[in-house]
Amino acid sequence: MPDAHIRDIQRRTFLGRGIAGLGLVALNTLLERRLPAGDSNAARQRGVVHPLHHPAKAKRIIFLYQAGGPSHLETFDFKPALAQNHGKPMPESMTKGQQIAQLQDRPLICFGPQHGFRRFGQSGQEICDLFPHIGSVADDLCIVRSMWTEQINHDPAHTLMNTGSIITGRPSMGSWAVYGLGADTAELPGFVVLASAGRGGQMQPIAARQWSAGMLPSKFQGVKLNSLGDPVLFIGNPPGLSRQMQKDSIEAVNALNRMQHAALQDPEILTRVSQYELAFRMQSSVPGLVDMSAEPKHVLDLYGARPGDGSFASNCLLARRLAERGVRFIQLYHRDWDHHGGVKANVVLKAEEVDKPTAALIKDLKQRGMLEDTLIIWGGEFGRTPMSQGGDGRDHHIKGFSFLLAGGGVKGGMSYGATDDLGYAAVEHPVSVHDFHATMQHLLGIDHKRLTVKFQGLDVRLTGISGEVVKEILV
Numbered sequence: 001m002p003d004a005h006i007r008d009i010q011r012r013t014f015l016g017r018g019i020a021g022l023g024l025v026a027l028n029t030l031l032e033r034r035l036p037a038g039d040s041n042a043a044r045q046r047g048v049v050h051p052l053h054h055p056a057k058a059k060r061i062i063f064l065y066q067a068g069g070p071s072h073l074e075t076f077d078f079k080p081a082l083a084q085n086h087g088k089p090m091p092e093s094m095t096k097g098q099q100i101a102q103l104q105d106r107p108l109i110c111f112g113p114q115h116g117f118r119r120f121g122q123s124g125q126e127i128c129d130l131f132p133h134i135g136s137v138a139d140d141l142c143i144v145r146s147m148w149t150e151q152i153n154h155d156p157a158h159t160l161m162n163t164g165s166i167i168t169g170r171p172s173m174g175s176w177a178v179y180g181l182g183a184d185t186a187e188l189p190g191f192v193v194l195a196s197a198g199r200g201g202q203m204q205p206i207a208a209r210q211w212s213a214g215m216l217p218s219k220f221q222g223v224k225l226n227s228l229g230d231p232v233l234f235i236g237n238p239p240g241l242s243r244q245m246q247k248d249s250i251e252a253v254n255a256l257n258r259m260q261h262a263a264l265q266d267p268e269i270l271t272r273v274s275q276y277e278l279a280f281r282m283q284s285s286v287p288g289l290v291d292m293s294a295e296p297k298h299v300l301d302l303y304g305a306r307p308g309d310g311s312f313a314s315n316c317l318l319a320r321r322l323a324e325r326g327v328r329f330i331q332l333y334h335r336d337w338d339h340h341g342g343v344k345a346n347v348v349l350k351a352e353e354v355d356k357p358t359a360a361l362i363k364d365l366k367q368r369g370m371l372e373d374t375l376i377i378w379g380g381e382f383g384r385t386p387m388s389q390g391g392d393g394r395d396h397h398i399k400g401f402s403f404l405l406a407g408g409g410v411k412g413g414m415s416y417g418a419t420d421d422l423g424y425a426a427v428e429h430p431v432s433v434h435d436f437h438a439t440m441q442h443l444l445g446i447d448h449k450r451l452t453v454k455f456q457g458l459d460v461r462l463t464g465i466s467g468e469v470v471k472e473i474l475v
Contacts, residue, residue, distance in 0.1 A: 052445030061174075064334070069380050069382045071384035075131065095387075113128075132355070142404070146418055163214065179213075190328040191329045199336070200347070204335060225286075285325070290308075292317070312334045313360075339394055340390065362407070385397040438469050439470045448469075
């Protein structure tokens with residue numbers, strides 16, 4: 001009798017699940033008809049912030065991330081008093097008890113700016129002579145000279161800047177943006193990452209967790225495209241496999257995945273389904289994305305780009321093309337800004353790589369009518385010390401550094417905040433990493449205090465338990 005009872009239960013379970021599975025297969029067949037037809041509207045991701053918390057100024061973000069820690073003292077924060085004190089000891093009142101990376105127990109000597117500055121544009125913004133192209137768009141720039149952070153070593157500083165926390169496994173700012181707002185494209189990921197490297201500095205590794213979705217569904221994580229060679233591995237079908245055959249295979253796999261989800265209710269299974277579908281569409285969209293043959297010569301010359309060379313210039317041009325196609329968050333990592341030695345010569349090399357394409361991106365978006373709803377960010381994980389390291393370098397520095405912002409609802413032609421006379425600490429309108437994140441989300445139409453996810457009993461958000469919108473820089 002007990003055995004018969006068990007058989008009845010197993011039979012009912014099998015029949016119930018089997019019928020549900022057949023229904024899912026039928027539903028999947030109907031839904032998948034959109035795939036070859038290219039009905040992108042049906043497949044676009046919709047965010048959880050709907051409607052927006054308030055009107056948005058920016059629809060998308062392009063973060064030109066200068067990894068390694070650019071020196072604010074050779075870029076956007078001119079300190080004549082530091083030049084006057086070159087070679088003299090730093091005032092102990094500034095540095096005593098402060099966090100220092102590699103200069104512990106060493107003489108702290110003032111190291112003056114290694115290059116000249118001049119004023120640009122009608123706004124008269126002071127910018128280093130090495131960046132004349134960025135200077136040419138000075139009236140479109142908001143230079144925040146009072147950034148500060150909490151982490152003095154590269155990896156935790158990257159983690160804080162990208163996720164708002166030093167705890168690994170938290171969602172990145174790009175993942176939060178796509179989770180909150182969705183994406184305006186079905187053929188490409190909503191969050192794309194590109195990386196480049198040049199000359200003149202130590203190239204620090206960038207871990208993939210910097211664009212992780214953390215505890216959010218993994219479909220919100222950033223997708224890194226290769227800057228050299230095929231942007232995505234295996235983007236083409238192997239010989240003998242037609243597009244129709246691949247579509248049929250994906251439909252069959254997704255039908256099985258949906259049956260598994262019906263049984264287990266694991267949201268990551270639906271992520272797997274959506275990523276299969278996205279990969280299928282990317283096989284058609286990505287080759288056209290990276291084909292620069294239609295770009296006029298004057299546009300290539302504007303950026304200084306040679307498509308396919310993996311440079312920051314080519315990635316900036318690709319960023320514009322991604323933005324045109326509806327990608328929500330685009331992050332360009334340009335590495336080797338870590339100048340513990342030879343800062344004077346090495347900043348020259350970095351300026352040659354980033355000055356022209358940064359300005360070109362701003363000009364290109366502006367003439368296309370896209371700058372007003374695209375927020376462009378330029379900056380790294382921290383700055384560099386006003387004290388010398390090894391005689392001709394600068395150490396990591398967290399007390400004060402600079403960011404550039406343009407477009408997307410930010411006032412142009414203005415500077416905000418200031419460091420002290422020696423460029424050591426932010427003393428006027430300090431802007432923390434969480435303030436920066438709160439302002440960024442505000443421009444996207446998101447109240448940073450309301451976009452949260454319950455995790456381990458806590459309401460997790462990008463800005464942690466702090467962060468204020470910097471309203472003074474907003475249009």
